[in-house]
Amino acid sequence: MTATVTCPFCSLLCDDLSVRASGSGLTVSANACQRARQGFGLPAPATEARIAGVVAPLERAVTRAAQLLQKSRKALLGGLGTDVNGLRAALRLAERTDAALWHEQEPYARQNLKALQSRGGIMTTLGEVKNRADTVLFIGNNVTDNHPRFIERCINPAHALFAGKHRKLGYLGKPGRTELADCEGHELVTLTDQGNGLANHLALLRAALTQPQWLAAAELPAPKRNKLKQLVDMVGNAQYGALVWSPAALPQDQADLIIHACLDLLRDLNVKQRFAGLSLGGNNGGVSWQSVATWQTGFPAGVNFTNGRPSANGVQAADADCLLWVSGFNRQPPPALAVPTIILSPHQAGASAADVYLPTGVPGIDHGGNLFRTDGVIALPLQKLRDRGAPSAAEVIEQIVERL
Amino acid sequence: MIKLAGGKVYDPANGVDGRIMDLYIKDGQLVAASAVDKVQQVIDLSGRIVMPGGIDIHTHIGGGKVSIARLLMAEDHNAHVTGADDLLRSGSGAIAPSSFITGYRYAEMGYTACFEPAMMPVNARQSHLEMADTPMLDTGAYVLLGNDDFLLRLLQQKKDQQLINDYVAWMIRATRALGVKVVNPGGISAFKFNQRKLDLDERNKYYGLTPRDVLSPLLEALDTLGVPHPLHVHACNLGVPGNFQTTLDTIAAAEGRPMHVTHVQFHSYGQEGDRKFSSAAAPIAEAVNRHKNLSIDVGQIMFGQTVTASADTMLQYKGHIHAHPHKWTCMDIECEAGCGVVPFRYRDKNFVNALQWCIGLEIFLLTDDPWRVFLTTDHPNGAPFTSYPHLIKLLMDRSFRNDVLGTINPAAAGASTLGSIEREYSLYEIAVITRAAPARSLGLQDLGHLGNGATADITVYQPDDDIETMFAHPQYVFKRGEMCVRNGRVCAIPTTSTHVVEPDCDPGIERSLKRYFDRYMSMNLENFKISREELEGYNQHSLLVHDCR
Ligand code: SF4
Ligand SMILES: [Zn+2]
Numbered sequence: 001m002t003a004t005v006t007c008p009f010c011s012l013l014c015d016d017l018s019v020r021a022s023g024s025g026l027t028v029s030a031n032a033c034q035r036a037r038q039g040f041g042l043p044a045p046a047t048e049a050r051i052a053g054v055v056a057p058l059e060r061a062v063t064r065a066a067q068l069l070q071k072s073r074k075a076l077l078g079g080l081g082t083d084v085n086g087l088r089a090a091l092r093l094a095e096r097t098d099a100a101l102w103h104e105q106e107p108y109a110r111q112n113l114k115a116l117q118s119r120g121g122i123m124t125t126l127g128e129v130k131n132r133a134d135t136v137l138f139i140g141n142n143v144t145d146n147h148p149r150f151i152e153r154c155i156n157p158a159h160a161l162f163a164g165k166h167r168k169l170g171y172l173g174k175p176g177r178t179e180l181a182d183c184e185g186h187e188l189v190t191l192t193d194q195g196n197g198l199a200n201h202l203a204l205l206r207a208a209l210t211q212p213q214w215l216a217a218a219e220l221p222a223p224k225r226n227k228l229k230q231l232v233d234m235v236g237n238a239q240y241g242a243l244v245w246s247p248a249a250l251p252q253d254q255a256d257l258i259i260h261a262c263l264d265l266l267r268d269l270n271v272k273q274r275f276a277g278l279s280l281g282g283n284n285g286g287v288s289w290q291s292v293a294t295w296q297t298g299f300p301a302g303v304n305f306t307n308g309r310p311s312a313n314g315v316q317a318a319d320a321d322c323l324l325w326v327s328g329f330n331r332q333p334p335p336a337l338a339v340p341t342i343i344l345s346p347h348q349a350g351a352s353a354a355d356v357y358l359p360t361g362v363p364g365i366d367h368g369g370n371l372f373r374t375d376g377v378i379a380l381p382l383q384k385l386r387d388r389g390a391p392s393a394a395e396v397i398e399q400i401v402e403r404l
Numbered sequence: 405m406i407k408l409a410g411g412k413v414y415d416p417a418n419g420v421d422g423r424i425m426d427l428y429i430k431d432g433q434l435v436a437a438s439a440v441d442k443v444q445q446v447i448d449l450s451g452r453i454v455m456p457g458g459i460d461i462h463t464h465i466g467g468g469k470v471s472i473a474r475l476l477m478a479e480d481h482n483a484h485v486t487g488a489d490d491l492l493r494s495g496s497g498a499i500a501p502s503s504f505i506t507g508y509r510y511a512e513m514g515y516t517a518c519f520e521p522a523m524m525p526v527n528a529r530q531s532h533l534e535m536a537d538t539p540m541l542d543t544g545a546y547v548l549l550g551n552d553d554f555l556l557r558l559l560q561q562k563k564d565q566q567l568i569n570d571y572v573a574w575m576i577r578a579t580r581a582l583g584v585k586v587v588n589p590g591g592i593s594a595f596k597f598n599q600r601k602l603d604l605d606e607r608n609k610y611y612g613l614t615p616r617d618v619l620s621p622l623l624e625a626l627d628t629l630g631v632p633h634p635l636h637v638h639a640c641n642l643g644v645p646g647n648f649q650t651t652l653d654t655i656a657a658a659e660g661r662p663m664h665v666t667h668v669q670f671h672s673y674g675q676e677g678d679r680k681f682s683s684a685a686a687p688i689a690e691a692v693n694r695h696k697n698l699s700i701d702v703g704q705i706m707f708g709q710t711v712t713a714s715a716d717t718m719l720q721y722k723g724h725i726h727a728h729p730h731k732w733t734c735m736d737i738e739c740e741a742g743c744g745v746v747p748f749r750y751r752d753k754n755f756v757n758a759l760q761w762c763i764g765l766e767i768f769l770l771t772d773d774p775w776r777v778f779l780t781t782d783h784p785n786g787a788p789f790t791s792y793p794h795l796i797k798l799l800m801d802r803s804f805r806n807d808v809l810g811t812i813n814p815a816a817a818g819a820s821t822l823g824s825i826e827r828e829y830s831l832y833e834i835a836v837i838t839r840a841a842p843a844r845s846l847g848l849q850d851l852g853h854l855g856n857g858a859t860a861d862i863t864v865y866q867p868d869d870d871i872e873t874m875f876a877h878p879q880y881v882f883k884r885g886e887m888c889v890r891n892g893r894v895c896a897i898p899t900t901s902t903h904v905v906e907p908d909c910d911p912g913i914e915r916s917l918k919r920y921f922d923r924y925m926s927m928n929l930e931n932f933k934i935s936r937e938e939l940e941g942y943n944q945h946s947l948l949v950h951d952c953r
Contacts, residue, residue, distance in 0.1 A: 004928045004930045004931060006931060013927075015927050015928045015931045016928060084533065088537070092493075095488045095493065095494050096488075113475070116475065116476075116733070117475060117476065117478050117731070118731060119731050120476055120727075120731040120732040120733035120734075120745070121733050121734075122733070122734045122735070123733065123734070123735045123736075124735065124736045124737075125526075125735070125736070125737050125738050125926070126738075126926040127526075127737075127738035127739055127740075127924075127925060127926035128596070128736045128737065128738060128739060130924075130926055131553075131739050131924055132596065132736075132739065153926065154926075158923070159923035159924060160924070161553055161739060161924050162610075239597075239598075240596065240597075240598075270721070270734075273598055274595075274596060274597075274598045274736075276734075276735070276736055291471060291530065294471045294474050294475055294502075295470070295471050295474070295502060295503045295533075295534045295537060296493070296495065296502055296503055296504065296537060297494065297495055297496060297502055298474050298481035298485075298495055298496035298497040298501070298502035298505075299478075299481060299496065300474075300475050305494070307487055308487040308488035308489065308494050309485050309486070309487035309488075309494055310485060310494050310495065310496060311482070311485060312478070312481075312482070370529065370533065372530070376468065377468050377524070377526060377527050377530070377735070377737055377738070378526050378527070378529075378530075378738070378926075378927060379529040379530050379533065380529075380927060380931050381529075381931050381938060
């Protein structure tokens with residue numbers, strides 16, 4: 001078997017895996033990270049639908065779900081851990097039931113979006129970083145934690161078109177232990193700070209980069225000044241640099257500020273040289289959600305329908321009077337809301353407490369489809385790796401729509 | 405079987421210029437009266453004007469850059485929201501509308517087929533997904549080549565033209581394209597090496613190639629492969645004063661081979677006068693008239709807010725200082741291309757913008773063969789596509805044109821010859837530049853005409869004193885014989901197709917590509933390719949494969 005399986009378990013969408021069946025789960029035999037091994041290793045989806053915790057025929061469960069949604073006035077379609085087709089179906093359902101939609105990654109994605117919508121960005125893609133970036137500056141703590149093979153694929157590739165084997169790496173924040181190990185062999189300058197905060201450091205770096213005389217005059221402790229000087233030289237000498245952050249790995253009270261600062265820094269740098277940003281985020285279909293929502297409704301997040309009219313007013317989970325929860329990639333149970341709850345998931349987390357549980361397959365395991373990668377440009381096909389009769393979330397949602 | 409009775413028909417591909425005639429539709433096609441056994445429905449079109457469905461040969465309707473544009477234009481989306489009903493899906497935006505709305509608005513304007521001109525290979529899947537969510541319209545796309553590292557290396561190593569041809573053919577097939585576009589040949593790549601400008605004979609500092617070095621083999625490849633639509637060229641120096649010389653040189657560089665030069669308005673600038681910005685529409689139009697191998701689309705600008713989206717990161721970056729509102733995005737993409745999105749407001753009182761408006765119209769009016777000129781605003785770059793009826797009025801009505809000319813920046817109006825140009829387009833010529841000519845250029849044998857065997861994509865207009873009103877609100881639109889617009893509103897959602905070509909290629913090319921993908925690309929070759937089943941699955945779209953010559 002050639003290793004061309006797409007891994008759906010983070011938005012890097014590595015598509016060089018090979019997978020074989022073992023017991024009730026699957027085992028990945030090539031190129032997987034821990035996160036992928038865990039995802040592929042989860043037990044096969046449940047096959048029985050439930051109404052109020054009791055096993056029921058799928059037909060009846062779907063009808064019940066449709067009734068609950070039809071009765072609701074402010075339903076929330078949440079989680080949205082599904083593929084492009086699942087999201088298209090969810091948008092259709094929301095439009096028909098005047099529901100709001102909310103992706104589990106949205107709290108993080110929104111920080112990015114706010115900045116991009118107010119400023120725009122100078123951005124890049126995985127393939128550009130892999131082949132071209134001789135200098136990479138990480139912003140945040142444990143930036144690649146939720147994207148485990150980023151360094152392997154983009155900083156340590158076996159082959160690159162332009163960048164050499166040894167890259168210059170800067171880390172504004174605290175690298176994780178595995179990151180440190182993965183970055184071995186490259187020049188690495190870290191500016192970790194216990195007290196002052198990332199936003200502050202970024203501001204210092206920006207000042208130092210844009211006004212060289214400032215650094216010499218600034219009142220800074222010598223070690224910090226030296227680090228800044230090293231980073232300034234590193235960035236200034238880059239042929240092509242990448243600034244990498246992960247919204248979820250930023251201190252949430254500063255994320256907005258930091259991402260704005262990153263985008264501003266990129267604007268400054270590109271006056272004279274080339275440097276571009278890459279945001280690692282949008283796991284569990286989050287990037288796909290932003291893409292599909294944008295092209296179908298014109299709004300990239302927090303889409304809310306009233307009288308079938310989309311708006312980007314955002315969503316208050318507490319206001320919802322019915323929850324449909326889609327969780328195709330993990331066992332994340334729905335938030336505990338005291339409202340009728342419908343779960344679409346391969347996994348039965350929370351199923352017994354839900355009003356309706358509809359078993360669905362894992363996108364990229366039980367059915368094919370598409371997901372968008374973290375850079376937002378590339379959609380990869382997903383493969384069907386086993387056949388246990390589990391339907392896709394898209395199929396189940398379409399059945400609900402038919403019964404409205 | 406439907407009979408469309410007694411309409412006044414404009415069907416330039418069949419030489420029909422305003423003849424009163426009956427049309428017969430059977431199984432989605434136009435058929436001869438003799439092939440009719442039983443007419444089920446007669447629609448009386450007396451006093452109406454009948455044309456084939458409109459075809460937009462260059463409109464940015466599918467792919468990442470449009471969605472970045474949507475994201476940046478949040479104000480526009482908030483201000484223009486459309487709800488769903490039993491038939492129609494919802495959406496928003498007037499400048500770069502969301503996908504469903506795009507389809508409805510095009511159809512309500514009498515258009516039945518639209519072609520995305522800049523589909524990046526790695527973004528092809530998204531482009532097709534978005535177009536599958538754009539109802540009412542047949543679609544297709546030109547794959548973007550000429551800044552992709554694989555090709556630039558082949559050229560740098562002076563590989564055999566045959567290999568280039570195979571690569572181009574393979575890319576067209578893998579991405580399900582209908583043609584090939586090149587944008588600022590080698591210049592998007594050069595920008596990644598921090599080059600900020602690239603003339604036709606200036607070298608990309610990494611590959612040592614000039615835009616001319618890239619252009620020529622691509623022209624050759626498409627010609628040899630027999631792809632109906634010639635290489636679709638976005639020349640270098642987009643928007644730069646004085647760039648008309650580059651455009652003339654680019655035209656000459658084709659050396660007689662078929663070539664399509666796109667949004668030529670943005671490439672027809674002189675640098676005369678106090679403001680070092682002037683119209684060079686005359687020499688460009690003259691070159692178009694002389695070079696029969698050439699076709700153009702205009703890329704007319706209209707006054708108002710829009711957003712520009714282009715793969716030309718080099719020039720979009722340069723243009724960001726004019727961003728309005730002041731936010732913009734540039735992206736380097738996969739050693740293949742890029743994209744730059746810059747919101748822009750064209751102002752009629754601004755000298756440069758006003759002159760750009762004149763330049764586009766001058767090109768329309770000074771070129772003498774409508775079969776080689778296509779009506780576009782390079783949606784949304786010059787203006788949203790919804791401005792076409794207004795543009796048509798400007799072309800057809802000299803007194804209206806001169807009235808508007810009287811309201812724009814007077815220095816610009818004075819610097820333009822527009823006021824003295826007497827030409828007015830006829831309905832027949834409008835049917836050429838919006839239907840027959842684009843279809844012919846793209847090799848769509850069954851579209852853009854109303855002869856027997858043609859697909860019954862038909863637009864029926866109610867004549868109006870105001871030609872803009874007439875073109876803005878067709879009375880009926882038929883798609884594959886099904887009435888899908890009535891009195892200017894969508895009344896049915898027809899099935900649509902994706903148009904592609906599949907030029908022959910030596911399968912051996914895939915071996916080198918596989919090696920290249922395994923080493924350098926960030927995805928597998930197998931996953932890069934889009935299968936027929938996959939594409940057709942997006943929205944029960946059927947794939948229509950057109951013959952290569
Ligand atoms: S890095 Fe992400 S996509 Fe790659 S194997 Fe791990 S979980 Fe899967
Ligand atoms: Zn264009």
